[in-house]
Amino acid sequence: MTISMYQALMPSIVRSLNNLMAILEKGAAHAEARKIDPSILINSRLYPDMLPLVRQVQIASDVARRGAARLAGLEAPQMEDTETTFPDLIARLQNTIAYLETLTPEQIDGSEEKSISLPVGKETINFEGLSYLLYFILPNVYFHVTTAYNILRHCGVELGKRDFLGNP
Known part of the structure; x- marks a missing residue:
């Protein structure tokens, strides 16, 4: 069995972003139930040199x-x-997902060897499509979704592993 670039990318990131929306909804409900100014959670971070939830x-x-x-x-x-x-x-997440859902397998499949140039600050990182997908896109989405989860969990929002993983 083979897996296409589209199959490796889309279901995974759309699911992660949907799960992140559910996590944010729990954060909003937590703030409301405990009479916490939501901006406190939105601007919370795990450590002073890390970026906030937003x-x-x-x-x-x-x-x-x-x-x-x-x-x-x-x-x-x-x-x-x-x-x-x-x-x-x-x-924002809904708009992101709506955009992702406009992309078709035909647009993404076959991009395994495509040259991708990614500007990062004053430098440019070059990838082939498959390594860009596996070693940049997916890990970065997972990292930032995980960090958002961890910030809200640290702030007392009742979240568990199932919130991160979502339902099968």
């Missing part, structure tokens, strides 16, 4: 959207980083 969500969205677009040979739609509430963050 940036973790934005970056997960950016990596998923831009990564899929690069593999498809497209320019990803821009999203401004203006989210300040849980509904804003959830809407």
Whole structure:
């Protein structure tokens, strides 16, 4: 059995972003139930030199959207980083998923050897499509979703492994 680039990418990142939305909904409910200003959770971080929850969500969205677009040979739609509430963050993820769902297997399959140039600061990292998918897109989405989960869990939101993994 073989797995295509589309199959390796789309179900995994869409599922992770859907799970992140559910995690954020639990964060919003937690803040409301305990009369906590939601901005406190949205701006929380695990350590002073780490990015806050809001940036973790934005970056997960950016990596998923831009990564899929690069593999498809497209320019990803821009999203401004203006989210300040849980509904804003959830809407961003919904918009990201809506964009991802416009991409077809035909656009992404066959991109295993495609040259991908990724600007990072003043440098450019070059990948082939398969290594870009396996060693950049997926790990980055998982990292930022995991960090968002951990920030809310650290803030007392009742989350478990099943929230991260979602339902099969």
